[in-house]
Amino acid sequence: MGQLMLGLVNGSFYAVLSLGLAVIFGMLNIINFAHGALYMMGAFLAWMGLEYLGIGYWQALVLAPLTVGVFGIVIERTMLQWLYKLDHLYGLLLTFGLALVIEGLFTNGYGVSGQPYSIPAELSGGFNLGFMFLPHYRGWVILASLAVCFGTWFGIEKTRLGAYLRAATENPKLTQAFGINVPLMVMLTYGFGAALAGFAGVLAAPVIQVSPLMGSHLIITVFAVVVIGGMGSILGSILTGLGLGVIEGITNLLYPAASATVVFVIMAIVLLVRPAGLFGKEQ
Amino acid sequence: MSRKTLAYLLLLAAGLAAPFFVYPVLVMKVLCFALFACAFNLLLGYTGLLSFGHAAFFGTGAYVAGYAIKGWGLPTELGLLAGTAAAAILGWAFGSLAIRRTGIYFAMVTLALAQMVYFIFLQAPFTGGEDGLQGVPRGTLLGLVDLSRDINLYYFVLAIFAFGFWLIYRTIHSPFGQILKAIRENEPRAISLGYDVAKYKLLAFVISATLSGLAGATKMLVFKFATLTDAHWHSSGEVVLMTILGGMGTVFGPVVGSSVIITLQNELADKVGSLVTVIMGSIFVICVLLFRRGIVGEIIALYRRMVGQKG
Numbered sequence: 309m310g311q312l313m314l315g316l317v318n319g320s321f322y323a324v325l326s327l328g329l330a331v332i333f334g335m336l337n338i339i340n341f342a343h344g345a346l347y348m349m350g351a352f353l354a355w356m357g358l359e360y361l362g363i364g365y366w367q368a369l370v371l372a373p374l375t376v377g378v379f380g381i382v383i384e385r386t387m388l389q390w391l392y393k394l395d396h397l398y399g400l401l402l403t404f405g406l407a408l409v410i411e412g413l414f415t416n417g418y419g420v421s422g423q424p425y426s427i428p429a430e431l432s433g434g435f436n437l438g439f440m441f442l443p444h445y446r447g448w449v450i451l452a453s454l455a456v457c458f459g460t461w462f463g464i465e466k467t468r469l470g471a472y473l474r475a476a477t478e479n480p481k482l483t484q485a486f487g488i489n490v491p492l493m494v495m496l497t498y499g500f501g502a503a504l505a506g507f508a509g510v511l512a513a514p515v516i517q518v519s520p521l522m523g524s525h526l527i528i529t530v531f532a533v534v535v536i537g538g539m540g541s542i543l544g545s546i547l548t549g550l551g552l553g554v555i556e557g558i559t560n561l562l563y564p565a566a567s568a569t570v571v572f573v574i575m576a577i578v579l580l581v582r583p584a585g586l587f588g589k590e591q
Numbered sequence: 592m593s594r595k596t597l598a599y600l601l602l603l604a605a606g607l608a609a610p611f612f613v614y615p616v617l618v619m620k621v622l623c624f625a626l627f628a629c630a631f632n633l634l635l636g637y638t639g640l641l642s643f644g645h646a647a648f649f650g651t652g653a654y655v656a657g658y659a660i661k662g663w664g665l666p667t668e669l670g671l672l673a674g675t676a677a678a679a680i681l682g683w684a685f686g687s688l689a690i691r692r693t694g695i696y697f698a699m700v701t702l703a704l705a706q707m708v709y710f711i712f713l714q715a716p717f718t719g720g721e722d723g724l725q726g727v728p729r730g731t732l733l734g735l736v737d738l739s740r741d742i743n744l745y746y747f748v749l750a751i752f753a754f755g756f757w758l759i760y761r762t763i764h765s766p767f768g769q770i771l772k773a774i775r776e777n778e779p780r781a782i783s784l785g786y787d788v789a790k791y792k793l794l795a796f797v798i799s800a801t802l803s804g805l806a807g808a809t810k811m812l813v814f815k816f817a818t819l820t821d822a823h824w825h826s827s828g829e830v831v832l833m834t835i836l837g838g839m840g841t842v843f844g845p846v847v848g849s850s851v852i853i854t855l856q857n858e859l860a861d862k863v864g865s866l867v868t869v870i871m872g873s874i875f876v877i878c879v880l881l882f883r884r885g886i887v888g889e890i891i892a893l894y895r896r897m898v899g900q901k902g
Contacts, residue, residue: 339695387880396695397641398879401835404828405875412868528824532703535696565714572707576688579700583691 319553350509380502422517538585650822678804
């Protein structure tokens, strides 16, 4: 049961990150390789805030994603926006370079060993559910991630702004002709996606040691999750993320040696059976 | 004799003379990565497929060759062949999966599959885990030439590189290479002309993976060990960087790109430490933003402009 819970926690991170990737992909048509680095930045900002400025977990949960989001907007304005007319692969390459730069800078400053970040006092301890012990913090991670995922889904599918967003994804030129500022929406989308990564980073900080390499390990798995789920639907990426986290947890229980590779094996099977991904549309 | 042949002969002469002027091990490293990048370029530059997992083939070549020589006691040349063959088989398996998707998904699939290989090398009993496979003897070539001397090994490595480069050159300039370019330019059109695009892509992928494996096996022989670094996604990124910096879709671009990157890493490693990654990343960003044609591509464009102005 503990492993299953841990799987759900990991799955929540997969869900939030692949959701961010999907949102960015929908609007900008690029795969954000820097997503892992932004996630790491979120965690590091939380740690640095506590270490140098005495900013607590709850403030960090708001401030760190905001900072990462602004950082994302700067990236979009200064670099990414010049690439939209080119092959999508250039966006991937650019963000790969950015990921190397961000990761290298943090490695240079703090080394590769992890920094501990303690669980906030309000969330230490746990419930005894009778059949298992549930640490409060793990429950909180799952709930907070689900809330954010649901909020994003609601925002995109049910609000006016979300309708503009979907229209701009479908046909940017026509949407612009209706007087909607599409470049602004693109900028905000990238910022929002980056902020989502930063938020996941802060959530992860007390669970995982904060280290400059934490993002790159995770992002490749998230890529596999995205390939499995397909980026067509938002609910799809959330469900795939959670589901794969649970599968990873179960594998860790039954056959620990395979837990690192199980997601990739599933990806290979999905590619054989349904190349477009579970929730993807055939081109 | 045409100008082109003369240029190749001059380059060959430079390659033969190089170890008398530069530290041979460094040149051998450059040659191995140049072969790796050329093999990668066949896929990215000429077929338009961005693989982000080529380190898997490079690493497999290195590990299997290393284990064949050290563990099974195979002679050197058979060990290299074993490594290359393993990379070819892996290339066929990954290629058949990856070509089911295109574009960005192709990049993500190859990256994820390569990460799986990385984890297998990390955990498998024969690879030495985090330490890597160390102390592989270089042995002798056909039982005659002692390869433990750097200068002998150098000419062996140069011959391997020349063979690989020739093979890629022939592939690019063959009818098969023309079809690859057609797929790169306009895939639906190539399909409508009746070409079995999937088959061509797969074959290009396998050739590229095989030569990447050969490059990895050769690199293992030079340094006498195979490490996890060879199979890490950083290596996949590095080969992309070498190809783009030099100029993708040009015959010599990858050679130039890998020479620059390896020399740079060699010069900087002890001076700036972990900032090397930052510098590599910055070169990446600058290349993508400012000069996408790469060094050789820019030179060709410049040359064409000058000739065009005269005519």
